[in-house]
Amino acid sequence: MSGPPRAHELGIIGCHVCGLVCREPAVEDAACPRCGAALHRRKHDSIRRTWALLLAAFMLYIPANVLPIMRTVSLGDVDDNTIISGVVELWVKGSPSLAVIVFTASIVVPMMKFLVLGTLLVSTQRRSGWALRQRAGLYRLVEFIGYWSMLDVFVVALLTALVRFGFFSQVEPLPGVVFFGLTVILTMFSSMSFDPRLMWDAPDHD
Amino acid sequence: MTEQSPREELPEPVVRTRRFSLSLIWLVPVLAAVVGLSLVVHAWLQAGPGITITFQTAEGLEAGKTPVRYKNVVIGKVDSLELSDDRQRVRVKVALNKSASSFATRGTRYWVVRPRIGLGGVSGVDTLLSGAFIGADVGDSEDEQYEFKGLEMPPAVLHGAPGKSFVLHTDDLGSLDTGSPVYYRRIQVGRVASYTLDRDGKGVSLRIFVDGPNDHFVTRSTRFWNASGVDVSLGANGLKLNTQSLATVIAGGVAFEEPHGPHDATPAPEDADFTLFKDQVTAMAPPDGPPRYIRMRFNQALRGLAVDAPVEFLGINVGSVVSINLDYEAKDERFPLTVGALIYPQRLGGAYDKLAAQAGTKDGRVDLARMFGPLVEHGLRAQARTGNLLTGQLYIALDFVPKAPKVAFDPNATPIELPTAPGSFDKLQEQLADIVTKLQKVPFDSIGQNLDATLGDLDRTLRHVNGDVLPELKGTLKGAQRTLGSADSALSSDSPLQQNLGSTLEELQRMARSLRALTDYLGVHPESLIRGRRGDRPPPSSPPARPGQGSKP
Known part of the structure; x- marks a missing residue:
């Protein structure tokens, strides 16, 4: 085994929060003596939590897409839109750029997160040493774009607050947006609970 | 720090007991699954029956958007x-809500509510902006049904609406239609719900709906009449124009009212039958009773007699003509006209009651033949009379004709046949014919011959006058003219007669003057008559007035 020794081999553990290095505890539950944060060699139960949250997010993503997210009432004409129908409507009514933005934020990004996190989880569980650097890059990407998919939720929230002209024009949020927001939050939690260091454990055991 | 092993130097972590089970994280996806499942279950529970409604057009309907409403509550949505x-x-496929599954039953009616501008007004204006929707009205039935035929027009009456429906019977629909208003004292209280031809095709039955609480104004004795349009009638009674209201002129309508006088005022039960009269006058008239058919044969032309012409008994309208047929009698080679009429004997009022009591009944009806028999004996005859001189309309008058020739009246004939008499116009024609025959008796020929001879004499006389008298007259006139010319010349200003006359008058003047001088001188010198005139005095001594002049002869 070449390369620098691992903390585990040296019997030490570092605090995630304040960076204090202390002896590795014999039991699982331990706290940093300086800042009180939980100490663990790797994020505790990371893979399982990530899986669970990811699965929950995926489950909620279905109603988020099926249920309408927004109701537009203009001159008595009631129009309920799901995410996809909203995108289609934007595209048809001559705002392709907006349609692309909404599509990216609401469809591409969540789907990408599901795929990337799923890939990372599977590969990590299989202790694959394949394309480690790229996988690390993907993880950073997922972390970065995570909150951008809240765009749709913000759009609905803003429109609901701003467009209140009674009979002439009114926008109301519908249950779909709640599911969509939950999906985004759960994927963010999911990517947070994933410990990228696990990826690097793989070659050690080979 | 020292050179000791780092491990010894490092602090010991605080050991804590585990606070929660790690597997609890799986609660999150489980929760998500439960939520998702509950949504599915909810949707499944919400999904009511799917029905199919057929319409003639899908105008205004949108798949996935157009709602189905009952009392303005959304009970479903158009699926495709x-x-x-x-x-x-x-074919409109509609997904009904679970709670609206009772709408998938027989008797439920569906129609599209869209803006409609009809003769009776404007409806569904709100759908101008919100888009059309499908209206529903549920029936009583519990039997399930999933295929419906949509109404093209909204129904006039919704199920369970307060009020009552009644059935009106009439001969024809007139200008009425579904939705035509029903008026009570010119206030709209209901509308025509539907109409159908009677099964035997001899009339029309209208179902009207009178909204509560006004439905109790419809009593057992209420009279309904057709208030449709402008009722213009030109008959023997003259020109007549009648309307209920401006709206009914366009859209038609039915009106009802209580008859005058005492009547049964108990509210009519649901689906009670009434007669729809043609107009208010007919409706408010006392009941006519059953009509009876009579026949009359006229031996003269009946120009101006039309079907529906009134039949009057002593001036009272008792019925109308229903048929006019030309007949042929080979025996006399004549073309009599057979006129059929429906009469309502009850319109004779009290007279009818007494006559009917005398006549008795036959086949459950008043024996009309026995009722008319004595009347005919007393001279009752049917006459075609001119009702309107302007239009020449005829009417049938049942009147007692004095000195009418006796006729045989067959009381057993069906239908009974009333004897006829020539009408007043026919009498006039007869009188004219009389005059013509009298005129024909005048000896126009001999009058003409005498006149001719007289005229010949006159001609001769005139010829004599022309030949002999006139030339002589001419000569006489000429002589007269000459005489007048000489007279004229004698009297002209330059004629010698005139001049002689002038000089004679001058002489006469002069003589008068000298006579005056002589009388003056004699007045002064009367002696001169005897002594003669003396010589003149010397002039200067006394100035006598013009002595010289007087001395002149």
Whole structure:
């Protein structure tokens, strides 16, 4: 085994929060003596939590897409839109750029997160040493774009607050947006609970 | 720090007991699954029966958007639109809500509510902006049904609406239509719900609906009449124009009212039958009773007699003509006209009651033949009379004709046949004919011959006058003219007669003057008559007035 020794081999553990290095505890539950944060060699139960949250997010993503997210009432004409129908409507009514933005934020990004996190989880569980650097890059990407998919939720929230002209024009949020927001939050939690260091454990055991 | 092993130097972590089970994280996806499942279950529970409604057009309907409403509550939504197999109609698939599954029953009616501008007014204006929706009205039945034929027009009466429906019977629909208003004292209290031809095709039955609480104004004795349009009638009674209101002129309508006088005022029960009269006058008239058919044969032309012409008994309208047929009698080679009429004997009022009591009944009806028999004996005859001189309309008058020739009246004939008498106009014609025959008796020929001889004499006389008298007259006139010319010349200003006359007058003047001088001198010198005139005095001594002048002879 070449390369620098691992903390585990040296019997030490570092605090995630304040960076204090202390002896590795014999039991699982331990706290940093300086800042009180939980100490663990790797994020505790990371893979399982990530899986669970990811699965929950995926489950909620279905109603988020099926249920309408927004109701537009203009001159008595009631129009309920799901995410996809909203995108289609934007595209048809001559705002392709907006349609692309909404599509990216609401469809591409969540789907990408599901795929990337799923890939990372599977590969990590299989202790694959394949394309480690790229996988690390993907993880950073997922972390970065995570909150951008809240765009749709913000759009609905803003429109609901701003467009209140009674009979002439009114926008109301519908249950779909709640599911969509939950999906985004759960994927963010999911990517947070994933410990990228696990990826690097793989070659050690080979 | 020292050179000791780092491990010894490092602090010991605080050991804590585990606070929660790690597997609890799986609660999150489980929760998500539960939520998702509950949504599915909810949707499944919400999903009511799917029904199919067919319409003639899908105008205003949108798949996935158009709602189905009952009392303005959304009970379903249009799922998809498709053409029927024969491409004649549009099949609208509707997903009803679970709570509205009772709408998938027989008797439920569906129609599209869209803006409509009809003769009776404007409806569904709100759908101008919100888009059309499908209206529903549920019936009583519990039997399930999933295929419906949509109404093209909204129904006039919704199920369970307060009020009552009644059935009106009439001969023809007039200008009435579904939705035509029903008026009570010119206030709209209901509308025509539907109409159907009677099964035997001899009339029309209208179902009207009178909204509560006004439905109790419809009593057992209420009279209904058709208030449709402008009622213009030109008959023997003259020109007549009648309307209920401006709206009914366009859209038609039915009106009802209580008859005058005492009547049964108990509210009519649901679906009670009434007669729809043609107009208010007919409706408010006392009941006519059953009509009776009579026949009359006229031996003269009946120009101006039309079907519906009134039949009057002593001036009272008792019925109308229903048929006029030309007949042929080979025996006399004549063309009598057979006129059929429906009469309502009850219109004779009290007279009818007494006559009917005398006549008795036959076949459950008043024996009309026995009722008319004595009347005919007393001279009752049917006459075609001119009702309107302007239009020449005729009417049938049943009147007692004095000195009418006796006729045989067959009381057993069906229908009974009333004897006829020539009408007043026919009498006039007869009188004219009399005059013509009298005129024909005048000896126009001999009058003409005498006149001719007289005229010949006159001619001769005139010829004599022309030949002899006139030339002589001419000569006489000429002589007269000459005489007048000489007279004229004698009297002209330059004639010698005139001049002689002038000089004679001058002489006469002069003589008068000298006579005056002589009388003056004699007045002064009367002696001179005897002594003669003396010589003149010397002039200067006394100035006598013009002595010289007087001395002159």
